[in-house]
Amino acid sequence: MDEPAPTPYAPPATGSVTVYRGATLIDGTENAPRPRTTVVVDGETITRVGPDEQVETPEGAQVVDLAGRFVVPGLIDSHQHLATPPNRPVAEAALRRQLYSGITAIRDMADDLRQVGDLARATRVGEIAGPDIHYAALMAGPGFFDDPRTWQVSQGETPGQVPWMQAIDESTDLPLAVAMARGTHATAIKVYADLPGHTVAAIVAEARRQGIMVWAHAAVFPASPAEVVAAGVDAVSHVTLLAQQTADEPLSSYKTKPVLDLDRLARDGDPRLDALYATMREHGTILDATAGMWLWLADQAEDTEGKERALANDRLSAKLTGDAFRAGVPISTGTDYETEPSQPLPALHSELAYLVKRCGIPAADVIRSATAIGAASLGAADVMGTVEAGKLADFVVLAADPIADIDNLGRVVCTVKRGRRFDRAEYEGAPA
Known part of the structure; x- marks a missing residue:
């Protein structure tokens, strides 16, 4: 042997x-x-x-x-993507840098779980250096699966028809779909796009019955942020998507988002958002804000229009994240991007600084966001997140x-x- x-x-x-x-x-x-x-x-x-x-x-x-x-407790990045597309040497190098930079756990928010599952095993048993990895299997409406990323993470198979990336419609056998997602050893189901509120609620109910968490985009289109929160998801991602609660027209699909007055929202906020924050606080819904992502996207923009759009979203992100914190919403520290490998520190450190310097959150609270609240976002608060x-x-x-x-x-x-x-x-x- x-x-x-x-x-x-x-x-x-x-x-x-x-x-x-x-x-x-x-x-x-x-x-x-x-x-x-x-x-x-x-x-x-x-x-x-x-x-x-x-x-x-x-x-x-x-x-x-x-x-x-x-x-301080080990830091937690609550929004990473290690395998879109799969590249094992790049992923291993990123994990190693994260660990040596203080990150002891991450939340992988849907990828090719054939590779992510093996990376999770390898970091857990010590074959490679890296944080513990908790990951999600994705569910979305059928219309989402022409997105090229779904093909990148389903190579050799059909997107929407694999256990880690399932297309959901009214005819879906949800108990079977949730069981298939659980079979990937995922910590959670990620609800992504093109699903109505009643379907999101049905997914959450079945996931609860089978003992698996649900993470979601803050707006799922046509499900609104309020519908997503009311469905009982454990965490929502991307603070700027909360702004869709202020749309003056019904949400339709992920690809046809309503145009919002970003400058007004970044300046004044909105009573509809204040009500949403209150509901999130009552439900204990964790906000994976990915607050600093737009600043990075502005740096990556290839033209003036793209840069200005990203900077407008950046101003909105800073405003909404600070408002949500002050309203009592628990905030975790996700990134959804990574710094260049030549940089000494991974993106999480930029996110932590952003939360303090741009969102006005005290450093002690940001440390809790990156540790205790991060552990709760993984469903692992019983074993990590505090030094006890x-x-x-x-x-x-x-x-x-x-x-x-x-x-x-x-x-x-x-x-x-x-x-x-x-x-x-x-x-x-x-x-x-």
């Missing part, structure tokens, strides 16, 4: 104890930062967190002195205080993922 693949990045075994002493801990809860704090890790699990003077070092434990350092006993040992050691300056989240000393330490110096010293 062949030997299994090597797992150089596997979590340490239970009984392998490391004690991290002396850091200022920002634990991902609403607690104030805690100076001179010790975190005890056994294998891949945190077993104790407390003041340095109250935590004894177990016999035989390795001790890591973190005096002058800051510790019983949780996975997923945290980041920083050289400076990220509450004083959010850019300090990029000053990574090391990432601890499932108890294994990844020193940033190892990544920066790697050959290009």
Whole structure:
């Protein structure tokens, strides 16, 4: 029998104890930062967190002195695409950079799950270095499946007719469709486009019955944002799509979005949006804002018209994200793009800075968005998102205080993922 693949990045075994002493801990809860704090890790699990003077070092434990350092929970990017189209070397390089930059989990928002599923397995068991991956299987109306991206992620098969990318209409056997999506080992179903509100609600009801989450675009066309939220989805993506709630005409399809007065909305907001935020708060609907995406798209634009359109959406994005936060909507930190591989830090760090500097969200709340709320968006708040006993040992050691300056989240000393330490110096010293 062949030997299994090597797992150089596997979590340490239970009984392998490391004690991290002396850091200022920002634990991902609403607690104030805690100076001179010790975190005890056994294998891949945190077993104790407390003041340095109250935590004894177990016999035989390795001790890591973190005096002058800051510790935050592992960061979570709640909107990534690793395989549109599939490219294994590019994906592995992106995952490695994410991990060494403090990201310990990501949400992949529908891709070719044949590859993503294997990447998720490989990062989980330690064959490759990367965050834990939670991913979605997509459902949309039949009209969506002439989108070229659907062909990129269904190569060799027919888009809309595979378990990870299903076309849904009134004749669909929803219990079977949801079961097929679950069979991909997906964390959630992603509801994308060209579905009416009653169908979105039916998908959510069946997903609840079968125990799988539902993530959705904030407007599904013809389903409005209010209908999507009322259906009970766990999270919605893309804050600018919330603006479709203000359309003066019924939504029709993903390809024929109503024209909105973006400048007015970016300047004044709208009472219809205020009502939507209140409903989201009541439902606990997480907003995967992807707030800084439009600024990146403006930089990518090939003509003046495209750049101006992206910048108008950028102003809207900053306004709506800040308003949603102040209305009490839980916000996670997704990107939906990635910086060039030559850049030292992945896109999530730009998103975190954007939320503070453009949306007016305090740094402490942005850290919670990137950790505790991110974990909730994955359905994994019971095991990650905060630095507490019983949780996975997923945290980041920083050289400076990220509450004083959010850019300090990029000053990574090391990432601890499932108890294994990844020193940033190892990544920066790697050959290009």
